[in-house]
Amino acid sequence: MNLKIYLGMLRRTEVTLAESFVEVAEGHGEEPDVYFLCLTLARQCLTHQEKLEAVVGRYGEEASDSEPERLHAAGLSQTRSGPVGLLRDLQDLYLLASFVDITWTMVKQAASALRDEELLAVVAECDSQTSTQLKWLQTRMKQAAPQALVAAGE
Amino acid sequence: MADRIADIWGSRTPYGRGGLWPVRVDQALDGGLQEADIDRWVQSACVLCSNGCACDIAVKDGAMVGIRGRAGDLVNHGRLGPKGLFASWQGVSHQDRLTRPMIREHGQLVECSWDTAMGRIVARSQELLRTKGPLSHGFYTSGQLFLEEYYALAVIGKAGIGTPHMDGNTRLCTATAAAALKESFGADGQPGAYEDIDHCDAIFLYGHNMAETQTVLWSRVLDRIAGPDRPKIVCMDPRDTEVARYADVHLALRPGTNLALMHALVREVLQNGWEDSAYLSDHTLGLEDLRKAVEPWTPEAAAETCGVAAADIREAARIFGTSARVLSTVLQGFYQSSQATASACQVNNLHLLRGMLGRPGCGLLQMNGQPTAQNNRECGADGDLPGFRNWENEDHINELAKLWNVDPAIIPHWAPPTHALQIFRYAEQGSIEFLWVSATNPAVSMPQLPRIREILARPELFLVVQDLYLTETAQAADVVLPAAGWGEKAGTFTNADRTVHLSDKAVEPPGEARPDLDIFLDYSRRMDFSTQDGAPLLPWTGPEEAFEAWKECSRGRPCDYSGISYEKLRGGSGIPWPCNDDYPDGRVRLYNDGVFPTDPGYCESYGHDLLTGASIPPTEYKAAAPAGRAFLRSAEYTPPHEEPDQEFPLRYSTGRTAYHFHTRTKTGRSKPLTAAAPKAWVEMAPADCEELGISEGDLVRVSSRRGSIEVPVRVSGIRPGSVFAPFHYGYWDAGGVPGEHPTAANELTLTEWDPVSKQPVFKNAAVRVERIGGATGPAPAPTTTASRPAGATNVPATRGGPDAEASELLAAAAPPQFPGAVNSAGGRS
Numbered sequence: 001m002n003l004k005i006y007l008g009m010l011r012r013t014e015v016t017l018a019e020s021f022v023e024v025a026e027g028h029g030e031e032p033d034v035y036f037l038c039l040t041l042a043r044q045c046l047t048h049q050e051k052l053e054a055v056v057g058r059y060g061e062e063a064s065d066s067e068p069e070r071l072h073a074a075g076l077s078q079t080r081s082g083p084v085g086l087l088r089d090l091q092d093l094y095l096l097a098s099f100v101d102i103t104w105t106m107v108k109q110a111a112s113a114l115r116d117e118e119l120l121a122v123v124a125e126c127d128s129q130t131s132t133q134l135k136w137l138q139t140r141m142k143q144a145a146p147q148a149l150v151a152a153g154e
Numbered sequence: 155m156a157d158r159i160a161d162i163w164g165s166r167t168p169y170g171r172g173g174l175w176p177v178r179v180d181q182a183l184d185g186g187l188q189e190a191d192i193d194r195w196v197q198s199a200c201v202l203c204s205n206g207c208a209c210d211i212a213v214k215d216g217a218m219v220g221i222r223g224r225a226g227d228l229v230n231h232g233r234l235g236p237k238g239l240f241a242s243w244q245g246v247s248h249q250d251r252l253t254r255p256m257i258r259e260h261g262q263l264v265e266c267s268w269d270t271a272m273g274r275i276v277a278r279s280q281e282l283l284r285t286k287g288p289l290s291h292g293f294y295t296s297g298q299l300f301l302e303e304y305y306a307l308a309v310i311g312k313a314g315i316g317t318p319h320m321d322g323n324t325r326l327c328t329a330t331a332a333a334a335l336k337e338s339f340g341a342d343g344q345p346g347a348y349e350d351i352d353h354c355d356a357i358f359l360y361g362h363n364m365a366e367t368q369t370v371l372w373s374r375v376l377d378r379i380a381g382p383d384r385p386k387i388v389c390m391d392p393r394d395t396e397v398a399r400y401a402d403v404h405l406a407l408r409p410g411t412n413l414a415l416m417h418a419l420v421r422e423v424l425q426n427g428w429e430d431s432a433y434l435s436d437h438t439l440g441l442e443d444l445r446k447a448v449e450p451w452t453p454e455a456a457a458e459t460c461g462v463a464a465a466d467i468r469e470a471a472r473i474f475g476t477s478a479r480v481l482s483t484v485l486q487g488f489y490q491s492s493q494a495t496a497s498a499c500q501v502n503n504l505h506l507l508r509g510m511l512g513r514p515g516c517g518l519l520q521m522n523g524q525p526t527a528q529n530n531r532e533c534g535a536d537g538d539l540p541g542f543r544n545w546e547n548e549d550h551i552n553e554l555a556k557l558w559n560v561d562p563a564i565i566p567h568w569a570p571p572t573h574a575l576q577i578f579r580y581a582e583q584g585s586i587e588f589l590w591v592s593a594t595n596p597a598v599s600m601p602q603l604p605r606i607r608e609i610l611a612r613p614e615l616f617l618v619v620q621d622l623y624l625t626e627t628a629q630a631a632d633v634v635l636p637a638a639g640w641g642e643k644a645g646t647f648t649n650a651d652r653t654v655h656l657s658d659k660a661v662e663p664p665g666e667a668r669p670d671l672d673i674f675l676d677y678s679r680r681m682d683f684s685t686q687d688g689a690p691l692l693p694w695t696g697p698e699e700a701f702e703a704w705k706e707c708s709r710g711r712p713c714d715y716s717g718i719s720y721e722k723l724r725g726g727s728g729i730p731w732p733c734n735d736d737y738p739d740g741r742v743r744l745y746n747d748g749v750f751p752t753d754p755g756y757c758e759s760y761g762h763d764l765l766t767g768a769s770i771p772p773t774e775y776k777a778a779a780p781a782g783r784a785f786l787r788s789a790e791y792t793p794p795h796e797e798p799d800q801e802f803p804l805r806y807s808t809g810r811t812a813y814h815f816h817t818r819t820k821t822g823r824s825k826p827l828t829a830a831a832p833k834a835w836v837e838m839a840p841a842d843c844e845e846l847g848i849s850e851g852d853l854v855r856v857s858s859r860r861g862s863i864e865v866p867v868r869v870s871g872i873r874p875g876s877v878f879a880p881f882h883y884g885y886w887d888a889g890g891v892p893g894e895h896p897t898a899a900n901e902l903t904l905t906e907w908d909p910v911s912k913q914p915v916f917k918n919a920a921v922r923v924e925r926i927g928g929a930t931g932p933a934p935a936p937t938t939t940a941s942r943p944a945g946a947t948n949v950p951a952t953r954g955g956p957d958a959e960a961s962e963l964l965a966a967a968a969p970p971q972f973p974g975a976v977n978s979a980g981g982r983s
Contacts, residue, residue: 135768151289151585
């Protein structure tokens with residue numbers, strides 16, 4: 001069953017997202033809300049990864065499929081600085097979290113078809129948190145964008 | 155005569171449940187003066203806490219010489235607290251007052267004319283608007299101006315300049331009250347009334363040291379306690395406050411763990427079936443999510459996290475769950491701690507669970523810290539839109555644009571208004587270059603002061619400060635504007651239970667000082683802010699015209715003032731809004747019908763995720779179809795972000811004392827008040843003191859990762875492991891700078907805020923304490939308050955002496971009652 005490809009992908013990207021949240025927290029320690037919330041959200045991602053573990057036990061997990069990776073969800077290895085840098089970093093997190101979010105949606109589709117209640121429960125809990133992560137990123141970016149793009153020094 | 159420093163709450167006038175709180179008229183006059191010497195009495199209300207006690211100012215020979223409480227007012231029934239009795243007038247009539255504008259020349263502040271000062275402001279403002287645009291401008295105002303002044307400032311900022319960067323130090327004192335009310339009920343607006351004290355069977359005080367922050371309200375509680383059927387008292391506070399001493403249950407919880415305790419209380423109510431199922435299904439949304447959120451929080455689990463006894467949690471929940479009428483009051487112990495909005499919402503949830511809203515005695519008071527904080531929230535000079543309008547609702551923006559006759563595009567509504575700490579961050583980064591501070595003192599009141607001082611001192615930042623005195627903040631200004639104070643100008647303001655009072659002008663301001671309203675109107679004129687037709691944006695000539703304009707802005711909104719007028723406010727009691735055709739004399743309680751302002755077209759906010767502060771998208775809010783139902787919102791508990799460790803092993807919190815207000819700009823200039831609490835101190839528990847070899851009065855250095863203070867220790871009844879510092883003590887009376895022994899509590903605090911209300915977290919930081927010197931006497935902390943020494947000591951009792959004498963006239967009149975106490979004449983238009 002190819003579901004294992006998606007489960008593997010999901011586990012890996014949750015870890016990548018967690019690492020990226022930590023990276024952004026540390027790179028933007030001067031913004032206390034970004035710092036503390038990114039650390040909280042990193043912990044959420046790791047919890048998602050753990051919750052998937054039980055399910056992976058049943059379906060297996062594939063490190064890669066035969067399809068070549070075209071778009072790399074590689075995560076942030078380094079942060080930028082300044083108001084525009086913060087915006088760009090949050091935007092990168094948004095892209096990565098969107099990738100996680102849509103992957104959860106696809107796993108949910110499969111779980112529904114399999115009538116796998118356990119997996120559906122994991123999806124319900126984790127995906128609603130991922131969706132809130134996206135909402136927070138959007139809220140914070142919308143707040144930061146006008147000042148960064150219009151008023152901040154070049 | 156009573157010594158009202160020694161006896162903060164005055165004589166008892168006991169009464170029973172359902173009875174009327176007896177009248178006691180408190181009066182203080184300048185030494186030697188008798189009532190017969192007074193030329194005239196001028197109606198006002200006190201601006202030294204959020205209680206809003208009505209008073210009359212005594213005037214003799216053109217000067218304020220005393221004060222008395224107004225017997226016929228629903229708020230205070232004639233009483234005044236120590237700050238009202240002494241600092242209200244003494245704190246304004248002082249030789250230190252600013253009397254002329256000042257500008258910075260070659261690094262020094264020098265006096266100048268109004269024309270020069272305003273000219274300099276306008277030149278900088280216009281230049282920045284031309285070269286950088288409106289986002290270069292920020293305004294940081296107060297919780298101490300009048301309604302008319304906030305409204306003028308809000309219109310200038312939102313329709314004249316078009317900047318989202320407007321906030322007040324209401325962010326520091328009351329933002330969570332507003333946020334929690336919006337999250338639960340759809341809009342700001344205090345559900346309960348002070349009168350609920352008269353009817354309740356139990357009072358819960360959540361992080362609210364009412365005995366010191368609202369002394370007259372506490373007198374009302376004390377009179378119920380002294381009466382025939384005293385209400386049960388439940389207190390959540392890590393300190394041994396006066397409230398705790400009367401408590402049936404005192405939950406002295408670990409700072410930073412409020413939400414865990416609240417989860418346990420909610421869980422117990424649900425587990426025992428004490429909820430009102432019919433009310434919940436008719437009037438609320440979200441019960442299942444709430445159940446899930448609190449499920450892990452057994453009394454034992456919360457006891458472990460919060461450091462209190464599980465039995466006490468059970469008993470507190472039992473009192474809440476089984477009393478017929480419960481009154482809840484919430485303040486800074488919740489608002490300035492971690493997960494502030496989520497914790498305050500759980501208090502709302504407890505009341506919703508039991509359907510206890512809008513009925514006598516079933517009150518919910520999400521309190522305010524400052525006297526006029528409510529008006530800043532209503533008028534929108536603080537990060538809200540005027541009239542509790544929703545920045546995400548295009549119709550609301552269009553209403554404002556029509557009212558002001560401006561292009562809707564100028565009103566910033568593309569993102570939430572910028573909160574105070576973010577404004578300072580933008581100033582730090584240089585994208586805000588013009589900052590106008592009115593009637594507040596961030597150089598002492600903001601967290602992490604070393605950083606705030608650096609920001610204020612930035613040469614690139616053009617700083618305007620408008621105040622009564624040369625505060626620590628004013629010393630850093632480029633332009634200082636001398637403002638008229640309380641009693642020197644007219645205006646209205648609204649207290650924490652929605653009661654609107656008029657404060658009339660009693661005397662002339664000193665020198666060239668001007669009312670804040672006049673200063674804002676002058677700026678608007680000079681900037682040529684205009685409507686789409688080219689008429690002046692602010693055509694008002696005085697406060698009454700501004701009030702009439704505000705009435706139109708508030709019409710039809712929850713805070714409807716359309717039925718109030720200056721005439722209606724004169725003579726009678728203050729009036730609780732809404733006051734309109736439906737409620738011609740105002741409305742004591744909201745939500746007795748269980749209908750909440752959550753309709754998507756009417757609500758002030760679409761709400762947030764309480765853990766992260768993520769905005770709930772409008773479509774999602776509408777899909778929930780609230781239809782007048784309230785939201786049971788919650789969040790998972792997360793531990794505070796700075797926990798004690800080896801290097802900084804103690805938990806630090808800051809707060810207030812009964813004798814001072816804010817940064818002492820007024821109370822520090824009143825002799826009896828400043829004598830009662832002259833200098834800074836910290837409070838520590840006997841066990842911690844013993845371990846560190848510290849005795850009463852020893853000098854210690856308290857350090858955090860941000861800075862340090864050096865002050866004497868009061869060995870008090872605080873929870874072991876905790877250190878408390880009063881936040882009032884800056885440097886204006888100690889050379890202006892921190893010097894050798896810094897004293898401001900905020901040297902140590904953390905820059906962090908609640909994700910929803912954006913209120914700073916003042917009540918949780920990790921610190922270490924070292925003894926650096928022996929005592930020269932007891933710590934300069936009052937013995938009459940939470941800072942009372944632990945155990946038997948030889949610390950002399952705090953007394954006021956002749957300067958603190960005030961008279962108490964008992965049963966001077968029949969107790970006022972709603973609506974008879976309200977002036978029925980005038981008002982409607």
